[in-house]
Amino acid sequence: MRKSVHWGIITVMIVALALAAAGQVSAQAKKNPYKDPVKIAYLPDNIGDTVGAAWGVGIKREFAYFPNITYQVFDGKLSAETQNQIMTELINQKYDCIILQAHDAAALAASAREAEKQGIPVIDLNLDAQTPHTCLVAMVDYEAGSLVAQEIAKGVGDNGNVVIIEAPPGASRGINVEAGFRDTLKAHPGVKILAAQDGEWLTEKGNTVMRDFLTKYPKINAVFAINDAMAEGASQAAAAAGRKMIIWGADGEKKALQYIEQGKLTGTIYTNCYDEGATAARMALYAIGAEINGSKFTKTPIIKMAPIVVTKDTVASIAEKDRW
Amino acid sequence: MSKTMSARVLIQKFQRPLILLVLVVVLTLLQPDAFATVSNFKSIFLAISIYGVMVSGSIFTILLGGIDLAVGAVAALSGACTVLTIIAFNYSDIGVILGILAGLLAGCFVGLMHGVIISKFRVPAFLITVATMNIVYGAAELLTGNQTINIISPASFTFVGGGQLFGIPFPIYIVALMAFLSFIILNMTVFGRQVYATGGNPVAASLSGVPVFRTTCAAYIISGFTAAAAGIVLASMNQQAISKAAQGYENDVLTAIVVGGTSLMGGEGSIQGAIFGALLVGILNNGLRLMGVSSIYHTLVKGIIIIIAVSFDFYSRNRNSGLLRTGRLRLWMARQVAILMKEEKHQP
Amino acid sequence: MRQETIRRLFSLLLLSILIVAFGATSKLFLTLPNIFTLLREASVTGILAVGVTFVIITAGIDLSTGAIVAFVAMVCANIFYYTTLPVWVALAAGLLIGAGAGYLNGLLVTRLHLPDFIATLSTQGIFRGLALIIAIRSSTGSISNKVITNQGFLLLGDRVSVVYLVTIAFFVVALLGQGILKMTPLGTHTYAIGSSRKSADLSGINSDRVKKVAFTISGICSAVGALFLTARMQTAIPELGTGLEFDVIAAVVIGGCAFSGGRGDVFGSVVGALFMAILTNGIYKYNLPAAFHIIIKGCVIIIMVIFDSVYHRRMDDRIRKAGKMLDQAAAAAEAAGGGAGGIS
Structure with missing residues (x-):
């Protein structure tokens, strides 16, 4: 008995809400964005x-x-x-x-x-x-990846190992940048991509992922992180391990520019x-x-x-x- | 007959270091060039250092029969506090000292809140710390204005997370220190005894005169303290303070503690076990990576390790009841309670 | 069970206060589209909450619900991307996997005697890992989530005039759950195990079986939720349902269940799920900075849990006192009766 009373109460509440609400659907007329609210x-x-x-x-x-x-x-x-x-x-x-x-x-x-x-x-x-x-x-995404690939190829003298710190899956920019990077590197067969892993766009994860790479691969010549935050993390990990390498990011944030000035980062693709x-x-x-x-x-x-x-x-x- | 008995007892006693040894040997054989190198071991210890610090404090709450899931949030908040203080004092060394104090205090404060609420209202620690996790992350967002706050200097601060002492990364010293302090407190102080007692049997403990409320508060304050310390190391390592730092660390902390043989019911476990748990997971992850197993399998492997470790511990514990130190303690407590009960009955 | 009724009415009262408060201070809240959006948001959490209610009443806990959602969603996505099997195959597969996952939880708890917390924590890792492993990948090996275009399946995310299908499913599942809990022996046994495991065992109840069934129900509910969530999002991503288990548990506890078991019911969890959804939805109306959303949510959960604990302790004290008074009254009556008459 009590049970049905409670179910009844909640159904009545929802129906009351629905009735209390005035449903309206209005067509979106084109506004003047500089005058109308x-x-x-x-x-x-x-x-x-x-x-x-x-x-x-x-x-x-x-x-x-x-x-x-x-x-x-x-x-x-x-x-x-x-x-x-x-x-x-x-x-x-x-x-x-x-x-x-x-x-x-x-x-x-x-x-x-x-x-x-x-x-x-x-x-x-x-x-x-x-x-x-x-x-x-x-x-620019594809083009950015391509530019970095060329810079890295130049930096390692067309012969070396590269690791990629990727964007999270499903991020359209990450897919395009990486595509540009990989496609351009195909023209530089001496540069090998050892591994690629997701850094979640974060410095913290970029650091962790880079540490994993440093563990696994004794010889890394260059790193490409799809955004600056991850590149900074990679730079911190490399410095902590005492290993020198070319590190590139993309975005051009203030901290990355500072890191470049201090020699902690090799380069980035800056957009305003x-x-x-x-x-x-x-x-x-x-x-x-x-x-x-x-x-x-x-x-x-x-x-x-x-x-x-x-x-x-x-x-x-x-x-x-x-x-x- | 007695020879085999003592061998089994030995294996039981050194069960955990033996497992680690076996693992290390196996991995060395599988990956001779990559695994058994100094830099790789350094890498393993560094990887477990952040949540290792958290484990050293959180174990107090779990031994109490509670739990602290807000450790990640506290780490983020304390990182923010520290960095903001350093900036407020113009990146000076004084600022660093004050900043670290501010961060640690923030952690202790959150811990105190936990202790008071959980102890006073006797509410499930699980749900409370999940709720405070939300609140503390929100506080971190408000504090940082949801911006990434960068901190590249002074060197005294960046050394904490990124520096090296005698070739070993500094965070490793911090986790070693915290674990050592934890060991001392748990095994050689009255407070440690009280923590085990309260966790094992809170009623008996309070009847025996253990100040349960104070013990609970202290345990959660310690957990907050270490979480804050971990957050400061993290902020120094990443040279930034963000409101979304340390997400998911509570999972690693819990895994390490559980795999290390600490019971979630309280009263049983040790800091050595927890560090063992952290190392086991760390070494396994490292080994998997070296063997080329993609990182997507790591979550899967962690889940399976927990199952194996806990069931193994359960079965072995069952076969050797009463041999563990804490088991002996519980026996003693139960006897005390029985004596007390007998005295009660005799009263008219 | 009068105190249960009071507790239930209290949750309903809180719900009403919240609705009135939001409705009065924001004209965007009580609009038809918002109400049905709100119900839709509550539905997935609510469906999962029905299953988790069973587990919590047995004094257990289920942390793997979010991961099971992700795994079931991924399986569906794979079926739709790689095959042209009909929709019912995907639905059946999803439900079977959910049931299997729940049963696995049950096995770990009953056979290996793992505590619920640890067993479901580890299966959370296992299923999240499996979801990652079977994620659809592009030729370079990176995860590339695909939009599901199977129109039959996408109907699940649709509505019937204004009400979303998922909301209808929510109420159906809730009614079924409440029915099982209150009107079948299984339900009674569930409460029995939660209240006192020992007594239940002594009474001849197969506690292991009931535990396994509770977890299986939770798994099936997770699968149902996954199907609707995937249909709404029109894709499956490996991180789906991250953190969902905490929201579900919060809803169940706010609705009246206690971790110690033996208390609460599906109705309470429905109210709890609605409460959380209304709270989340209402806060959005005020354009507060994002930080306040989670702070308010956390504070509300803490207040509710504290209230619950204080209320139940006071009720228990009252019962104990009443019991003592009864004992004294009986002793007094016996003394008086024994003096007057003989042995009876």
Whole structure:
């Protein structure tokens, strides 16, 4: 008897909630993004990551001028599930645009598609969701990997062993950078790739992975880490083991530039992330006002950011205000 | 007859070092060039150093019958505290000393909270420390503003995690020191005795006059202290403080302690066992890597090792009841309780 | 069982307070899409919570639920990527694997006499490892998760008008679970083992069998949750369900079960799962910095656990006192009766 009363109570509560709510579905009319109140969300993979934070600064600076823009930052916590939950939340709250850094290309595809279907343009930064949508703003990836491969081949004199510290699986940037790296190295048969392992984008894991490599391989001439954080970890591990080698990262964060100046890192591919964030922000405002429908695209249009190859010789050319 | 008996007793007594020895020999034979080198052993010890420090403190909470799953979070928080303090004092050496103190204090404070809540309200330590894990990670996020805080200098700080003393990486000294201190406290102080007693039988312990509340608080404070120390070493090693540091370390800590023969019910186990557990997992992981087994198998292997280690310990323990030191202690405690009960009955 | 009723009503009261608080202070909360999103979020945790309820009532614990979810999801992804087998094959395979995984947990606990915590901790590692091993890989050997395009399977992530299928499944599973727990001998035995293992054994209950069944149920529930989660995400990733086991256990404990066993039921766990989902969902409405989400979640769990412990201890004290009073009353009555009459 009591049991059914309790089930009854909870069913009544849910029905009451449903009745109490006024369901409304409104069509998204094209707004004027510079006048009408708009809500824009920024959902990076990991808000504590230096790259993600730099983009956030760039976006914020861009939006600061327009008082009608409500800008909200979320944390993907390095989890596809969390990002999906937040995406659903953003779609329900009827945000006008989402700037997304997808943790995993396949896992975020459904959410991105749903957002576009609801008329919410999705602008991706570096890590793309595997579905055609409004825009992707990316650092050069394939080309970056290719540039590093050439630099490493030059540095080891076309003869040596290389290890790769990879991006987490499913990260579109990681896949492309590594592809560029491997493809270019095919033209340098004397340079052998000994191993590749996931460093989770983190310095801590890059350090651990590098330590494993140092244990396993007595002779490593060069390391390529897909992002600077992991490259710094690799550099710390190598220094702790007292082994010298060529270490390359990619991104161009301030700490990496400092490491290059101190000789702890050999080089990196620098992109101005403030600029990149600002570009995404501008694309967001453009997409809100333009009569385009991302859900009808068959391919995501890409904006690529031009890189600077940074080594000890060129690091001085990067101004303090451009160091993020 | 007596000769075989003493051989079995010997094997029982030195069971753990023997297992390690066998493992080392096997791996040396399989990978003669790579495994049995000084640099490889250094690498193994370095790999277990961070969670080894955590183990030295967390074992107190497990011996008590509790658990501390917030160690990773405390490490992240203390790393943040330390780094921020050093920056506030302009990267000076004074700043380093104050920073380390600040970090350790943060860890002790969290431990105190644990001890008070778990002891006062008698709530399951498992769930409480999982909840505080969330809170402490959140606090770390607030403290760091969810930014990566880099710390490349001063050298006195970066030495802690990245420096070498006589060719051995400094973190190894830290874990050795912590384990040694743990050993002394557990085996040679009254407090250590009290920890075992409370874990083995809390009712009997409090009847015998053991200050259970204070012992519990102290155990959790120690666990927080070592977690904080580990966090400081980690921050120094990676030359940064981030809010997501040390994620998943509680798993390694638990694995090491469990494989080392410590019972999760409390009252049984030793720091030597825990360090053995850490070394076993570390050596196995290292060996697998050297043999080219991809790292994706490591989680699988760890799970199987736990099963083997704990069942093996269970069966061997069953065959030789009462020979363990802590077993003797429990027998003594039970006898005390029986005496006390008899006295109660005689009272009118 | 009056104290159980009070406890249950208290959880419902808390739930209502939360709903009213969020509804009153944020106009985004009580909207139809939000409510059904909320229910959808609660559903997967809820389905897993039903299974874990059985285990916790037997005074056990199951830490492997998240890893089983990942493994079952990976198996489905592999089936859809490499074969053209019909959907029901994938569903059946998933359920069988979930049941098998749960049964393995049961075996480890009953045959090898491993404590629940350790057994499920190790199977967590084993299944997470297996999920990684069978992940779909590209030609260079790195993991490359593929989008599932099998429309039949993806229907699981869909809705029936406004209600998500997973929510319907949640309530079906919950009703089934509650039915088994309260209306079958198996359920009674489950409570018996949790309350006092020794008494249960002495009464002739096959405790080992009940334990194994409890874990198998938990495994099946994990598999069901995995199927819906995969259908919603339209892919499977090896890290799926990381940390999910803690959310599930928190929901079960908040709903009234105790780690000491013998207490609580599926209904409580349903309320617990809804409570956690409402909390998480509601916090998002205020645009607080991300740090506050987990801090609030942690604080709420601690408060609930402390309340639970204090409440039950007070109830136990009251029962003990009542028992003592009964004893004294009986002794007094016997003294009076024995004085007046003879032996009876």
